[in-house]
Amino acid sequence: MEEFLELWGSDLWEATIQTFQMVGISLGFSVLIGLPLGVLLVLTRPDKALSNKYVFAILNTIINIIRSVPFIILLFFILPFTKTIVGTSIGVKGVIVPLVVYTAPYIARLMETALLEVDRGVMEAYEAMGIKTRHIIWHVLVRESRSSIVLGLTIATIGLIGASAMAGLVGGGGLGDLAYRFGHLRYEVDVMYVTVIMLIILVQGLQSAGNRLAARLKKD
Numbered sequence: 001m002e003e004f005l006e007l008w009g010s011d012l013w014e015a016t017i018q019t020f021q022m023v024g025i026s027l028g029f030s031v032l033i034g035l036p037l038g039v040l041l042v043l044t045r046p047d048k049a050l051s052n053k054y055v056f057a058i059l060n061t062i063i064n065i066i067r068s069v070p071f072i073i074l075l076f077f078i079l080p081f082t083k084t085i086v087g088t089s090i091g092v093k094g095v096i097v098p099l100v101v102y103t104a105p106y107i108a109r110l111m112e113t114a115l116l117e118v119d120r121g122v123m124e125a126y127e128a129m130g131i132k133t134r135h136i137i138w139h140v141l142v143r144e145s146r147s148s149i150v151l152g153l154t155i156a157t158i159g160l161i162g163a164s165a166m167a168g169l170v171g172g173g174g175l176g177d178l179a180y181r182f183g184h185l186r187y188e189v190d191v192m193y194v195t196v197i198m199l200i201i202l203v204q205g206l207q208s209a210g211n212r213l214a215a216r217l218k219k220d
Contacts (some may be wrong), residue, residue, distance in 0.1 A: 001136070004190060004194075006104065008067055008190075008191060008194070011182075012176060012195075012198070013180070014080050014172055014174060015173065015175045015177065015178040015195070016091050016174075016198065018068075018174040018175075018177075019161070019164055019165075019173075019174035019175050019176075019202075020163040021092050022092055022095060022096065022099060022172070022173070022174055023164055025096055025162050026096055026099035026100050026160055026164070027093075027101060027103070027153075027156070027157055027160055029096070029100045030061065030100050030103040030104040030106075030107050030156070030160070031100075031107060031153070031216045032072060032106040033100070033107075033108075034103070034104040034105070034106070034107025034110075034156075035057065035106040035108075035111050036106065036110045037063070037104070037105070037107075037111070037134065037143075037217070038107065038109070038111025038112045038114075038135055038185065039058065039110040039111065039114060039115065039141065040055070040108070040110060040115065040213040041060065041061060041109075041111075041205070042058055042112055042115045042116060043133070043137075044056040044059070044163075049086070050112035050133065059178060062105070063105040063108055063109060065110065065197060066102070066105045067106060071098070071102050071166055072165045074098055074101065074102055075141050075166070075167065075169070075170060076170070077100045078097070078098055078101060079170075081097070082094060082095075082097040082098055085097050089170065090125055090170060090172065091172065091173055092172065092173045092174070094170070094172060095164070095167040095170070095172035095173075098167070099160060099163055099164060099167065102163055103156060103159070103160050106156055106159065107152070107153070107156045108153065109147060110152030111150075111152060112155070113148070113152070114145040114148035114149045114151075114152050115141050115142075115145050117145055117148055118140065118141055118144045118145050119144070122140060122144065123136065123141075124138060126139075126140050135143040146217050147214045147215075147217045148214075148217040150210055150213050150214040150217060151210060151211070151214045153210070154206060154207060154209075154210025154211070156212075157206060157210075158203050158206060160208065161202060161203060161206075164176060165179070165199065168180040168181070174194075178191060178195055179191065179192050180195070183195060189202065
């Protein structure tokens with residue numbers, strides 16, 4: 001073990017930091033895009049406060065199209081767009097754009113599902129009191145569904161970790177890149193096993209933390 005850490009320790013540390021960077025930055029942008037989209041999907045549905053069948057149909061179609069494309073295909077498909085936006089298509093910086101494009105619609109759909117769980121009667125009571133829609137969104141929709149939102153974000157983050165690992169195929173860095181370049185291409189099976197174990201530990205820890213936070217918010 002000491003010999004392995006001496007040989008690969010610095011590479012594993014750097015790859016882990018890169019994974020956290022990719023996931024953290026991509027998740028932040030995805031939430032900023034996905035949460036408002038989820039709210040808009042709910043409010044523009046028939047019989048909702050901002051009902052608009054055209055806006056809903058357009059958003060729904062775009063989200064479904066993006067979600068239909070596997071990440072590895074999306075990754076290569078938007079390489080020119082990625083290079084235009086950030087100036088490169090490799091490294092941590094180069095995979096942020098495809099990760100956001102892949103994750104934001106997924107979060108939007110998860111948020112839509114969570115928000116639709118809010119009791120319609122509660123919504124109608126606030127609307128009858130003349131409270132503005134923007135206040136209802138924050139104080140009713142988001143607050144009442146925050147436990148489900150946390151669980152949804154946990155699922156999205158875990159999916160994002162898996163996508164960031166696949167980004168190693170285009171030199172995106174992170175644990176996936178390390179496992180691919182050394183574990184697969186150079187047949188360093190020890191590196192492959194360790195990266196898989198690290199990813200399992202990361203996902204298990206994240207899922208446990210998300211479950212506990214969601215349970216706590218539900219009690220409140």
